[in-house]
Structures are given as C-alpha cells and as structure tokens.
Amino acid sequence: MLGREIVPGVHAVGAVDWDRRLFDELIPLPNGTTYNAYLIKGSEKTALIDTVDPSKKEELLRNLRKLEVRRLDYVVANHAEQDHSGSLPEVLAAYPEALVVTNAKCKALLIDHLHLPEDRFVVVEDEETLSLGDKTLVFKMAPWVHWPETMFTYLVEDKILFPCDFLGSHFATSELFAAQEQEIYLAAKRYYAEIMMPFRSHVQKHLERVEKLPLAFIAPSHGPVYHHPEFILSAYRDWSSDRVKNEALIVYVSMHDSTAQMVEHLAEALIDQGVKVTPFNLTFTDLGELAMALVDAATVVLGTPTVLGGPHPSALYAAYLVGALRPKTRLAGLIGSYGWGGRTVEMVSELLKPLRAELLEPVLVKGLPREEDLKKLEEMAKVIAQRHREWELLT
Template identity: 60%
Template sequence: MRKIVESVYWVGAVDWDRRLFDSLVPLPDGTTYNAYLVEGSEKTALIDAVDPDMVDTLLGHLDGVEKLDYVISQHAEQDHSGTIALVLDLYPEAKVVTNAKAKSMLMDLLLIPDDKFIVVGDGETLSLGDKTLTFILTPWVHWPETMSTYLAEDKILFSCDFFGSHIATSDLFVRDQGRVHEAAKRYFGEIMMPFRTIIAKNLEKLGPYDIRMIAPSHGQIYDSPGWIIDAYRDWVSGVAHNLVAFPFVSMHGSTRLMVDHLAAALSERDVRVELFNLAVTDIGKLAMSLVDAGTIVLGTPTVLAGPHPMAAYAAFLANALRPKAKYLSIVGSYGWGGKTVETLAGMIPNLKVEVLDPVLCKGLPTDDTYGALDRLADAIAAKHKESGFQR
C-alpha cells in the first residue's frame, strides 16, 4: 500500500514480466494494474481491482483493512475486474458500485449476483463521509461501459483506461515524462484510436472538473496532468501531421528498392517518413505512427495473386484502428500478375481516404518505375501542403 494523499492509497500491482496483452498487444515495458483505496470518515471504497494473476499482491495490500464498504468497478474488462469476486469473498458486506451497462457485463463475466450491486448514473455522487466520489460516464474509452470517478476533496480523477500507459516501474508518479508520453501514445494508438471522436466528447465532459491529479488504471499517476490532457486533445483531433506511415514487406528485394526510393523522395520534398518492415517491426510502433500520419503507403510484393499476408495484416490493422489519415497509396512488385491493389482496397472500408495512384512493377524496378515513384512523392507532398497538415 502506497500513500497518494491523505487517506488515499495505491493498492495495485506491477507486472514486470508481461509481454503480450489480450494475446495481441505487445508490452515491451510490462504493465501495472492500478487499484486505489479511498478511506472516508464513514465509509471506505476500493476503486477497481487487478488482473487475476496478481490477486495475491492486491490482497496483501488490503491486509489490515478491516472494513470495505464499496468496490467501485469502472470497467468490466478482467484486468480491472477479474479479482472483484475474491475481494467480495473477503469483504462480504461490500457492494459493487458501477453503472448499468457494467453491471450486466460483470454478472456475465464474473457471475456476481444481482443483489451485490449499487447502480449509479452519470454525475451521481457517493459520500464516504468527508470524501465525495462523483461518477462520470465515459463510454467507449474503450468499452461501452467505462466510467471515471472524481474525488472532489482531493481533486483526483480516477480515469480507468483513459490516459493509461503500459509501463512497469517502481515510480508511483510520472517522473520520466518522455517515456510515459511514448507509452501513452502507444496505448492510445493500439486501444483508443478507433474511438477518438467519442473520446473527444469525453474530454470535453471533463472540462468542468478541477483536476489536479489523474490516477489511471494502467501506468503512473499524473501529478501534473495538463500535458497528457493536451496530448489527448492532439491525438483525437482531426488534424493529421506531415507524416507518411510506410509499412512494407519485401521477399526478394524489388519492393524494398521501391520503398527506399520513395522514402528518400518524400524526405527531399520535406515530408517526414516512418518505415516499418513488417517482417521484424513492433506493431505497436506502427500504431503510434498511425496516430499522426496524414498518409499511409503500403509496400508489398504479390503472393499468389494477392498482397503478402503481412501487408494484408497491416491493412486490416489500419482499418480496425481508423486513424485520421486522409490519403493512401500502394507500391510493390509482382512476378506475373495479380490483384494486390483491389484486394487491399477492399480491406479498408473504414478508412475515409483518397487513394493516390499506386505504383506496381513487374520484377525489378526500372527507370519508369522510379519516375512513377517520384510523381507519387510529388502528389503526396502537394496533398499535405494543401491540407495544412501539422509539421
């Protein structure tokens, strides 16, 4: 148990070893599962729990806490809720405080009985005596039932996954802003980006609250939260950057020659490029690039008349994450023919992009191929300038 302010404690767990989340999301720096204990003069509340693998750590922190009145569940996903049933076994008098959608999910996921719940609505308050909790519904950050909790007397926002980051560290508060900014951006790109228009509305919803501290459910506590709020405003905005995210794969070198030429041509035209060799890349780094990119270019050879499977996965990922990019193109080589462009174009219905003329060549690129790549670079640079992308 670690003290945040008077009568408010961190009782979560640090997972130094975890390297994959949901069997999908890379965790190069591990993660934390944050739970918080708020002791009022009359009642005591636990805000969220931890992943089931870390239950012994949570229960160790709670050792000596004689009475628990409320378990506030802000999000039904099991890394936050999975140990709630065990907490209720330890404190049978405690009630689960959550919203109606979360209640339904928790009953399905954890088999918690109906009579253990207190359902709260948006803006409703709960008194702990000398401390008051206000519940703020923040749907689709990143599930439909998510909410945040505001502790009025201490001006702390317990934000759940909102503003979260996957980092294992012994620091309770943010002390390395650069490292946390990168981790939070990765977290946003991988998890939050599909819901950025809704998240923008939830950011506005926080406006009336005087927030001196943000305590998320993953990552460190922001004791100076202004910069992460500003970062989120940028990430959810519709304004892209003067950046090309360029995932590619090459089997025999022809596509790589095209990728390198186009990347150099874009740089000469003052367009920033980030390359991602899909055979070796950290997919989280690609997600971070997609947060800002004004243009996406996919580089792929043709395999069995279609795109390389890794390029197809990159297209699937971009379609799922719904980034703010306005333009897209495809470059690559083929041996005898195929439908690479048509296949990839059919995989991105969620992207509201203008498709710029693809450049495909048969075998090794020729002078004509390089000329076409130069023209594509011209087109991308002109589009970025016309669109007023951030530099």
C-alpha cells in the first residue's frame, strides 16, 4: 500500500498479496487479496487500524517507517483473525508504548491465538469513543460479520468507516480506491457469498446501522477503499435482501451419463417454462462461482449418482456447502440415479436442512432414465416455474 493518503492524516499502510490463491485452505482467490491497515495521525495521538497477515508483516513495518512513525499510541483490533491481527506481536515489539484497543471478546481471542500480554490492552464497549486530539474514533460492536468479536471503527471528523471484513473483497490491486467498479462488484459478491452469506440476518442488521452514518469513505480490511460508499451499500442491500431471482441452479456430478441425461432434460424443461437455468458440473466447478450464483437463485437442484449407498462425494460436499452457506434459496430438489439402492435422499435432505427451503419430491431412477422418468423431471420443472410465478419472479 506504500503509505498512500486517503485524506490528510489518514493513510493506507497495508499490503497487497498478488499471489495468494487459496484462503483458509478452502476459498479460491482468483484475484489475490489485500490485507489493509490504516494509520490515523491525530494532533495528540496516533492509531493503527488493524495489522496484516503475518506473511506481510515486514511490508507493514516498512510502510510505517516510510511515514516516519516513531511513536504508535494505539493499535485497534477490529477482528482477531490472523490475516488482520497476526502481525500484532511484531508491531507491539516495534512500538513498545502501543496499546491494543479492542472489545472483551476480541481480547480473549487475541490472547489465546497470539499469547499477547494482558497489560497491553484497552477494552472498549459499543459506541465508546477514543480521542486522538483532532480526530475521534467511535467503536461499534458488530458480532457475526463474520466472527462473534468483530467490531467496526468510525472516524468522526473524516466520515470514514473501517468495517474490517464487512463490505470487503478479495481483490489485489495497485489502486487505492475502487475505480474498477465492475471487477470490484464481482469480487465483492464472491466475498459476500463465501464469507458473509451464512450470516445474512446479521448483515441486514449491521447494514442498517452503517447506513445511518455520514459516510465519505468505507475502508475495509480486504480490497480497495470505497470513495463512493453507496456503490457497495446498494450491492449489499440487494444481496442480503429476501428477494430471489427467477433462476434455478442445477449442481451435479455424473459417472456413467445417467444423471447427466437427467440434468440435460430438466434444464431444457425449465427453459421451456421460462426459468433461467445455470448448471454447475462439480467435476469442473469453481466453488466460488457456485457460491456467487447461490446469492440470487430461487431454486437449487442437486444431481448425483449413488456411490456405495449414498451420494457421490462431490455431490455430498456440494450439499454440505449449500447448507453451510445458507442462501435465501426457497426451493430445493434432488435428482439422480442408482444401481440397486441407497440412502441418498436421507443424507442430502439432512445436509440441506439449514436452507429452510421447500423440498421438492426427489426424482431418482434405477439405471438410465426411462420415458416415465423424464416425465417426472418435466413435472418438477412445472412445479418450479409455478412456485416462481407465485413469488412473482416470472414476467
């Protein structure tokens, strides 16, 4: 970030990770990421908002030295996860006078994860303020976007919100501000889908609170700074709302073509009914792309062959993922084939329970689908389209 100025006295001092391609050993990062930290120089005190991933600690310290930061009074920890707080030990060693400002839950996690000494902490409550002289910080507790200890920091005089992971994007860029809006939109939607969507009700609550603030900038801990805050706020309003779109996702895997034939027939039947269809072949699918599609889709249908009495492992994982992400999907279905029997319906139904969606009558066939099986798929398509009409999605 090279110590770039957002407004006088406020600099971005974090790091760009151009090469990272996997987060938490789970989430694909096609565009890399940034670990954002922000330096605020008041007339009396200086504060650092968050740190960076431990792999980039030297870059953070180098940026602070370039800005000639000889004294650091406070390090605000909005979130205990290591990509934001992992460099705290090195920062505190470089600035022995600095105190960590955070809430009680975050303090406990930082002590557990980083073994920081208790005497280096200042614990704050919701809406508590901290004066840096001519700049004032307000702390706003924001649990479950996406950890229980998350908080936001608001800089009153410059109208800057530092929401940590909330409203962020995994997007490596040399630009300080979100100028590439289309690319940022897609990166932010992927980020929302993979990280924030399971906490949609909390997202709605915290979004309402944020929207009441006078905002000139939103400076998240991943991705560029939003110099037009309405861009990301309006996107989050849409994504986290209860509205779904006239779209059915068919998430499937096929071993000997039986399930693939069923998927093709169902897709054609849905198209005939006026429903937009997006198939995801799990053999090739980027799970981040699937997560993004789940943000809006009214219906999800899982297609799987039976393997050793249950769903194909890829389909099992996809069902678990859909259930864990808890999209606002209203309708869920299951199709597939089997050789002699199994517990596919029971296993998939259990994994999809967190969706709280209406479950369609499964269509499972023995071997290759026959004409009567294809008719059942056409009936499934009609039911899906009818539900979409009832939700006024078809125009």
